[in-house]
Amino acid sequence: MAMTTPSGVRGDGRTEAPERDAHAGDGPPMTHRQIMEALSGLLLGMFVAILSSTIVTNALPRIIGDLGGGQSAYTWVVTAALLSMTATTPLWGKLADLFSKKLLVQIALLIYVAGSVVAGLAQSTEMLIACRVVQGIGVGGLTALSQVIMAAMISPRERGRYSGYLGASFALATVGGPLLGGVITDTDWLGWRWCFYVGVPFALIALVLLQKTLKLPVVRREVRIDWAGAVLISAAVSLLLVWVTFAGDRYAWASWQTYAMVGGALALGAGFLFAEGRASDPIIPLRLFRNRTIALSSAASLFVGVAMFAGTVFFSQYFQLARGLSPTMSGVMTIPMIAGLVLSSTLSGQIITRTGRWKSWLVGGGALVTAGLGLLGTIRYDTEYWQVAVAMAVLGLGLGMMMQNLVLCTQNQVSGADLGAASSVVVFFRSLGGAVGVSALGAVLGTRVTHHAENGLAELGPEGARLGQDAPAAGGILDPATLPEPLRTVMEGAYGHGVADIFLYSAPFALVALVVTVFIKEVALKR
Template structure:
């Protein structure tokens, strides 16, 4: 074991946060604001972006999926690297990748350049997602941590709420238009880099860590192969072509090898033994399903509002607010109720019911559905998801030993993001085929819209009959895609119902279970995500 440092002092939990540490926290607040705002500010503008770049419905979903997959795959690796290298340097690299990806995305002249830039954004966002909790656990003392986590919650709330309307406004700005959605966060990210460079002086304590690159690579290869097949089969290549057995067999083999490698790795990316815990297994399954339901709802709402209801990006942003507000409101209220009463199962079950009800209402959307019905449906979906998101993590954390907090938390985040990737890609492929099939049946013969192309149409350039066919197609396809989501929402409700009500963590954060000596007491050494189990730290 060796120690390198950004400063000569060994890492110890401070009795009180220093001025420099507080400034570093503010720098991380800026970084998290950028990471939260990036997907919400872009989603509303995606239909216009894909239309102007001449992209297809498949490329629309891959613009979202590329970032999700990159973030999902790299979060565990960033966490492992935090044990080996300078946390300050890793944060700066994360922000640098995010800035680079944002600039390239804003300058993109084609859909494929945009997708590649989104991968860079996703890797950077993965670093921020993994590193910020690690650094917070090291530089902020336990008794002050709640206050600063409240600030991070406020940043998440602001980024979630203002993202959709801001994205709609930016997309309609004369001149740069939608490109401002990518450029907007760059100044905040650069300011965060400057603040962290000047104020963040944290030593690097290394320990012997085996980074399971092979397991992580196999997981990514397997997932990507299957997602690529779902997205491109029947469009870029025929279902019965040689690509189907190659991608399907390759994906299944890669995932099987990943399980084999992870079971034998001393420090796996996803410890399989963790899932012997009933609560962790069920909350992980529920998180996977929440990802499918949540990201499916988020991604398919803007195309419906813009291409079926004829709304502008700015109007779409405002009409999407009920879902964002529902998530934030339910998350806040549910968290306070659980803290006050200690009873969480009824809240999780209620969230599952609300999410399922919202999904069922969305499945009933058709060409004659009123906007009020749609708004009530996405509000219910937002309220349900808000009750589940963070509280599933809370239940999982309270069901494991203190030494497993990090891996349990990262596992839920991993599977939620993986569920989002699956939902966006698979449902997106089905959505694209359904839209083109309906347009082909309903558009006037000889019209380019009905010729079977996969490009997103520009309603303003279409004659009335063709425009009506497009609007009807997107309305019917939206209802159809949420009909496919209903079984996932019901399965999510069942997984939550199977959880057993049990006491949550103690007031000092030590979950019930085998204690980690000295952990969870205000006068004992604080465990941090940067530390491994029972490994002494330098200094």
């Protein structure tokens, strides 16, 4: 089926979408009120997407304990959603260049609702992980399409202002999610299953708002979906994540399983590059990476993703397992990080809109993320909370400066025909960094906790040897309240030191992101 509109014809004879913003044309540009009305459902959809990721963070220790899982299951409940989100983001971006963006974002919401409802009924960690995969597919669509739709309505110069609103929605869901999840988990007549149900009404409201307020022209052209590219990149990322999750636990890092999985992932990656080079409509157009800004922004997003997800996933284990706090209080304790993120994302968006300059925010954000993770690498289970709060605030300030602005500077470099693909590429690499980071760091955390627990027991002498027989099995999720006092202190210390190690290991990735942003050439945002 070939559908074309009056548009340019490229040298290879295929039709090309008009290179224009949705507000361009015969009519006047959209007013601020019109844009905000159109964005209302989109922002709510984005809120739902982030809420689904953050609402379970403080509930996970309770969820995994009830379902009988261990540290590996804990990691995979997070990683499964990130994996499917990562693998499908480029596909959603490509579909946005071919079909109705409004219809696609509504489909993404319905997929999210279906995954959420079934996740709330999960009876095992395996079933829950499968449902999280479905949720991730919907969230991948919401995340990618939010950026694409904003870019279709708003010029790059004005987009900084509205990117700040998107960042504020992200921050609200990030702080509200853990708090809401903690309250739900601590409420006996609700329970953790409602962490999955609670986002459904918001998603349905967003669906209605999008239908009423979002009006975008549909540009149709010949439809050719790069299914080979989608399958190959999904398989490559999945195999890589399986390897980093189980290496060092179920088999050695230097083993035949490692060689087979890494070799397989590399072969699938090479196959993906070959398929993209031959595809008429590649899921990730390789020519985009000839643009220095897009290539460097993608690399920076990869390393920022490690820092961003490490900073949100492992805090719940630190506050609940190292400091003995409830899920609700665990959410309250992370407010300094979210406050910093809200402040910096909103302020940077407003200033970038006025000046058209964005690079200083990226470089400054990279420096703050590196510093914040470095400071968090020094915390222990008994560190004064104000010191932890300062480190979290520094991390949040840096993340707020980087996340949306990396997408913004990429969108400023492409034509309308490549807007969806280019936007999704940056989101894809950020999600990939998060997925690989959470998977690998989760595996490392189990090893580090075991190491620190053994050292703590050894320091107790004969009593430590006796208590060691009552210690939780390696890879398990402990409940500190059930342990005798000397053992409880040892295990809390082990988790506090282990999580700090994770932050310290994340800092070099943030430093690499900082170095990469220094080499991005600044191009003033177009009006």
